[in-house]
Amino acid sequence: MMHAVRVLVFSVLLSALGMTGCEKVTGPKVDTEPPRIVETDPENGAVNIPAIPAMFGASFSEPVQEQSIVFSLTRDGNPVPGFEKFFKGSLRIGGFSFRIDLAYGATFVATIESGLADTVGNVMLQDYSWSFTTEDQHAKSLPLRLHQLVERADEQDTSANKAEGGVR
DSSP: OHHHHHHHHHHHHHHHTTOOSOSOOOOSOOOOOOOOEEEEESOTTEEEEOOSSOEEEEEESSOBOGGGOOEEEEETTEEOOOEEEEEETTTTEEEEEESSOOOTTOEEEEEEOTTOBBTTOOBOOSOEEEEEEEOSSOOOSOOHHHHHHHHHHHHHHHHHHHHTTTOO
16 A cells, blocks of 8 residues: 555656656766867958967867867968967867967968867867968057957856856
8 A cells, every 4th residue: 555655646746747757867968069160260261361460269169178279370281380379268269379470461271180179078070271361561460359259258258157156
C-alpha cells in the first residue's frame, strides 16, 4: 500500500510540473561548436588602411584559448614579421600590433590559422584569411573599428558579468 501511495504522489508531482514521467532528463547543454571569426579589422577588401601604426584585429564568436591563436600577415606571399598579440574582452577580441611600419599602398593578407580553440577545446578546422590594402599617404591615427571592437567586447563582459550576478 505504501508503494502505491508513493507512485501516486510521484505521478501527481510530475503532472503538476507538466511532465508525464517519460521525458528524458538532460544535463546542461554541452558546447560542441568551434569558435568562429565574426568580424575583422580591417574588413576584408578594405583599402586606404593606415600603415602607421599598424594594428589589426578579429573578434571571435566565443572566448578562445590565448595559446591557440596563430596569426600571420603576408605581402606578396612573403611573411611580414614583427607583431605582438593582445587580447581583450575575455579573449573574444584578438589583436595584433606591429613594431614595424607597413609598406604604403601594399596589399596584405592576414590569416588566423586553423587550430584556434575555444575554452572547452573545440577547434576551428580551417584557416580564416582576409586582405586589405594600406593607404598611399602617411597616416597617424589608429583604425577606428578596432577601438569599436574592443569597446564592444568590454560592454559584453560588463553585461555578462551583470547577468551572472557579478560573479566571474
